[in-house]
Amino acid sequence: MWEGITMGLTTVFTLQNAAFLMLGCLAGTFIGMLPGLGPMTAIALMIPVASTLEPGAGIIMMAAVYYGAIFGGSTSSILINAPGVASTVATSFDGFPMARAGFPGKALAIAATASFWGGILGALLLLIAAPYLARISLSFQSTDYFALMVLGLVTVSAFAGRDGMLKALAMVVLGLMLSTVGVDPTQGIPRFTLGQLDLVDGISFLLLVMATFALSEALLGIMRFSREQGLADGRALGALRLSRREIGDIAPAATRSSALGFLVGLLPGAGATIASLLAWGAEERLAGKAKPAFGEGAPRGIAAPEAANNAAATGSFVPLLTLGIPGSGTTAILLGALIAYGIQPGPLLYINEPEIFWSVIVSMWIGNVILLVLNLPLIPYIARLLAVPRQFLLPLILFFSLIGVYFVSFNTFDIQLMVIFAAAAVGLRLLDFPMAPMILGFILGGLMEENLSRAMLIYDQSWSFLWQRPLTLAIMITAMVILAGPFLRERFARRSPD
């Protein structure tokens, strides 16, 4: 392990990589702060830049964008009660009341310190868990991977709850359908290309992510736009320092929430949002009647969700790095970016490209230090972005999204395709259909088909691998139970006398 840490440190501490780590943290904070633009959009917007870099530098930068965006999201939650991302909604419960009470700087400092603590503890747990799981997953076969992907997709849908599950499943299937466009992996036959040569290579994941997240978000902003709405008035933030007593007060809550967040982050589909809400709820129960009450600006009410969401973000890297299976929409985009680099995450990444494996883990530590030491003092300046008039900001977001994709492919057909996908995404979002399951389905679709066709080849064109291999069978049964869970719960609830 120490060898790995040394290797990671050596890789991260090159001048170039350290610079891109800082750039990633800043860009992530910057983009994540804008309401509606979360880590997924932030990473998608940075992929065109990352694609011009060495794989190591690119991955380090994108990981930095990820936790930078989570940090940035908490800033808009606290200052203007408009969470940049769902995972910082819980931060606004206490962050905004504290800011309104005249202590925005303090609320930001608590959020940053707790985020830092969550990130550091999360990275420590990742350091312990990832190599261990990577060694176990070396024994996994194509059939197990296929089953794991089914499990991942089902779990993501199940977390949408009974009401949203059908919608989420439909979106997963839509993503899987879109992934089948292009040459098929078994026979090399073009599918669903509609005679367009530009579709033979399939739909680019960057194009789909940009269209369904960045473009559709900006378009919805445009459709809901009113010139009166201002985001921030540029008020002074006040002191950004915390006293020892304040640090002592939030430390236990941040530690508990970090552990909880990391564990929740390991689960596919759960992610930072659920982790932060769970942590806030748990701390509220623990606090009892302590003053200030939760929901009225309690420091622990800010620290708990912030530590949990950052630790969960780190935890979600475990299945990505060790199994090559993303547990969330954000890590699905990261997986797409890794594949574009020609890197296949999974147990072999740990063996074949340890410098990437370890540098990602080490960069999380360094990145969290940068977030605390560099970004926190810069927050008053970065927060001015919130005062940029939206009639300027929204067309600029559209421009960066369109040109980001064009600069990768240099194909204007991609821009037209983005417009079509963005229009469809706006429609689906207005109907409350979630986009993240679709992206997960799209990214996993190709890998699923590859593993399924390999499994069929190994088992002589028979589906028997589904029940002959115990591990595959166990994973598939788990997936079925998770799938049936919300429906069974509803049935039992109806039968119960209450």
Add this chain to the structure above:
Amino acid sequence: MRLSKEQLGGLSLLLFSSVYCYLTFAIPLLPQFTDVYNARSMPGALGVLGIVLSLGLLTRRGHPAGIERLHWVHGLVFLLLMSLYGLSLRPLGFILSTVLFLIIGFFVLGERRWLPMCLVAGSVTAGFWLLMNFALGVYVAPWPAGI
């Protein structure tokens, strides 16, 4: 009868899945390839699954979809503007097409101060082009061909 959001989404997905299923049968198969698993297998299964889930959504009862007050015209104008931007990138070059795209975008959203509009559009476009060209080594023609 007013449809709920689930039903409207289900109807759209049903249409998409039906077309997808139809196109699945158009995938040619190699005559010598007799394997159970072929190029049509996964799309076929997905198409059927898509139809089943869409029908599931269609049967869900819910509140009729409310009409949110939105600037639909703005949305449509921007979709058209983005499409035109894509078409103009090559003939007009990066700088001209981008400046026009941004200025028209600002204007549509109600900005009427020409100086800030031109300054923001010009500086962002020039800055981005310089960054891509010199810092990241990604070249795109700045002007129309022949200039």
